[in-house]
Amino acid sequence: MPKFAANLSMMFNEVSFPERFAAAAKSGFDAVEFLFPYDYPVADVTSWLKESNLKSALFNMPPGDWGAGERGMASLPGREAEFLAGVHKAIEYALSLGTPTIHAMAGLFPEGADHGCHRSVFVDNIRLASKELAKHGLTLVIEPINTRDIPGYFLNTQVEAHAIRREIGELNLKVQMDFYHAQIMEGDLSTTFRNNFDGIGHVQIASVPGRHEPDEGEVNYPHLFQLLDELGYAGYVGCEYRPRARTEDGLAWFHR
Secondary structure, eight states: OOEEEEETTTSOTTSOHHHHHHHHHHTTOSEEEOSOOTTSOHHHHHHHHHHTTOEEEEEEOOOSOGGGTOOBOTTOTTOHHHHHHHHHHHHHHHHHHTOOEEEOOBOBOOTTOOHHHHHHHHHHHHHHHHHHHHTTTOEEEEOOOOTTTSTTBSOOOHHHHHHHHHHHOOTTEEEEEEHHHHHHHTOOHHHHHHHTGGGEEEEEEOOTTTOOOTTSSSOOHHHHHHHHHHHTOOSEEEEOOOOSSOTGGGOHHHHO
16 A cells, blocks of 8 residues: 655644644654645754654745745746745755655746746756755656646646656656646546656645545546555655545545
8 A cells, every 4th residue: 555645734724734743643644745834944843743753755845925826936937046045945944854855836827928938947947956956865846737726837737747857857856646636637547657657756646526535536546556556656645635524534545
């Protein structure tokens, strides 16, 4: 069975963020992930992990002004210096938290903009970030996100992401495959995962279409979990879903 990481940005919202670490551990998780740790001192986040005997699987680089609707900077011309500063800040947190993998969000593509220009900026930024993370033995992932949840997001399909990964060619650059996003945009999940297995650095799950627990909807998760085991996937599976009610009440799938 794959290793699961509770996503503390979406799960256990019944309690405050610091309290979610203990709640995840009490529910049986041995690892967690979250969108961003930067609202808290790195020492505090590190202590919450250690107190609950949890591992940190993944978090995102600074996304820009999240409250104003920004969703990353990696593809945005003119934001290169800010993106690089975010790379270094993410590395600082990752080294303290023991997080092996960091996600760089691509950002929103402005309507009518030059796609080639944004793609060039994205490739250059991701190449530089990969090299910086490699100095510390860290993995960088890029993630396609569906256009329903985030309209205008620059990177939308596994096909696009793996083409960019291969173009950049850095060994520590991988693609994050969120089965929820991939099902909405492309489908064909088993074949896509199998064909790109060596280039996938992190997996996330949620039901489709509701983005709830992975025990409903149109995706056959028992089949996918079996496939991950068959192929020897050694990374974590992030549970990035919105619980239907109390988080603990929806964990029967996990305990099975």
